[in-house]
Amino acid sequence: MKALVATLAASLIATTAMAQNTSITIGMQLEPPNLDPTGGAAAAIDEVVYANVFEGLTRFGSDGSVLPALASAWDINDDGTVYTFTLREGVTFHDGSDFDADDVVFTLDRARAEDSTNAQKALFAGIENVEALAPNSVQITLSSPSGNLPFNLAWGDAVIVAPESAAGNATNPIGTGPFVFSDWVQGDRVELAANPNYWGEPIALEAATFKFISDPVAAFAAMMAGDVDAFPVFPAPENLAQFDADPRFNVIVGSTEGETILAMNNSAEPFADPLVREAVALAINRQEIIDGAMFGFGTPIGTHFAPHNPAYVDLLDRSPHDPDRARELLAQAGYADGFTTTLKLPPPAYARRGGEIIAAQLRAVGIEAEIENVEWAQWLEQVFRGRDYGLTIVSHTEPMDIGIYAREDYYFAYARPAFVALMDALDVETDEAARVDLMQTAQEMIADDYVNAYLFQLAKTGVANARIEGLWENSPTQAIDLTGVRWVQ
């Protein structure tokens, strides 16, 4: 009997070990609302399908660089308005149909169409015409010169879809990537299987499961129990020290594109007054927020730009923690006795915990910020669309998104004409040095105008089984790229 049990146990261990070598379970906090990256804004969509199921003409590397994907090369004409992309041959979609220039024309025309539901239509705004020159060659004509096209086409919103399957991608995504969609159990998981006909470098994994665990306590338990092999964006930074101390796990700390800001409603009193905004910025103690809300994970920022970007300017000295000066500024603005405003907080820990700390810091200079915890749906409706707020905390995770400050209808409503002109100039500038100059001027302008209080760059705090390698350390875009992931030992 004992021997039988031992054999059974041994074979069980052997099978799990074998299964583990080729399959992986990834934990995510939020479930995607659908699986079509060209038709939704949710980061969770891209996290599941970007580079795994769908590919674009270009793609982001783990360091944020733009690499060739379905286009093997591209040429730009002398004035920077005509791009000619050479496409890879022998690529097929998961349903067996061939990938060629017509799919590219279809995808880009669909994305920039009048009735397009693409969440980032601005990426395609400069495209005037898309034409198939040959089955493996596409010409894109821009209305004005731009150096940004390969970067724009690397976004998850610009992945190539086929006309035959585009309509069904929300529930049955069909792309060209190394993984084929196999199942989606709503509320629980999405399953992917390796694509045997993949055109590119073969991948090590045979199957991948994305499991959705919204509760941080359950996420911790699932990691500890081994139900989940990796949690690339672990929701509770307070648990990382425990994972770090455990030899079974690797803690992966990297940077994200998430500028976490205390946004102020520039369109309404009292935050329409730059003096008040400056006072708020000076009342904030960034290090306390990073330590208290994020357990030390995060880099302070003085403007809306990622510190790892080469064009970043350190502007922290424009808004040092100076409560006395903040009180003086409030008095100058006519609020010597302070005022009361609302502070609406979405669910993530950086907002909920950070909000309590910020409310205490503002109280110290006389501003009474009444905390109101809201769910994401309410936040989108009340704050993002309705502008019914005084203050809010949110992390802007899109790459290179300083352009949102030029949007008049955006929720913090800045759009100073000089800034809009700056962004227009940036759009048509192709010279790299001149672009950096423009981006730095823009960073300084929004820092000097104290549009928002810039808090910190969100850290990417992930946990993975120590035997997994190849997960991205940083998050240059919203993605959990599994193409290079494998089990070692």
Add this chain to the structure above:
Amino acid sequence: MRWPVSLIVGAAFSVVFAALALISFLWTPYDVDVLSIPDRMQAPSGAHWLGTDHLGRDIASMLMVGARTSIAVAIAAVGIGMGVGVPLGLWAAARRGGLLDEVIMRGNDLIFAFPSILIAILITALAGPSVWNAILAIGIFNIPVFARLSRGAALSLWSREFIMAARVAGKGAVHISAEHILPNIANLLIVQGTIQFSVGILVEAALSYVGLGAQPPLPSWGRMLADAQTLISIAPHMALFPGLAIVICVLGLNLMGDGLRDLFDPKLKQGRV
């Protein structure tokens, strides 16, 4: 007459918490509005008797101010329940068997059918989460409890001779209810009020735990528990003390309610022995 042991123990617990809540108006060991991030998650020590939370606030001070929130919410909610429920119950009893009786009691059944947490979520969706909405939700949930209790007790009194005498003397239903029935069911109401008080504290903690009760920075036992949840393996004291506070306070009130019943109803006590 001997005082029931459960009454003495229960009242002692309850008085301690009430005293802590009252003292917190004048003095707390630390200011609960002031955060001190460098001192966060300290274990209990001489400086912080019950340790500090994840934002460096003193847990003992938070519990004292939180007791204030819990007790205030529970008192207000029991007040709503009694203030509305008892007159409704008495009115229904006075018109026993009539259409009005039927309407009132079926209305109560309707409210009873919704758990208080559901009512709270409904109110929150309409008016936003706040301590006032928590009071309203728990208060509404208390109405049918008191209405049923007072109607049932009043019904048995209405057939008694002294009520008959009052009616013969020409007193109206309102007078009889107020002068003869209410004093005779008061002890029942006090016992039930004590129990509902403890239920109120429990529900307030539950609502705050899911974010529908007291909003930060107002300290609340339920929210302290919610904040401690992900930190339980690093700083167990953050969950332990608010949890203990809820348990002891609710236990104390229940014991007190039990003891009061024994005191008011000696027959029941003898029967049990």
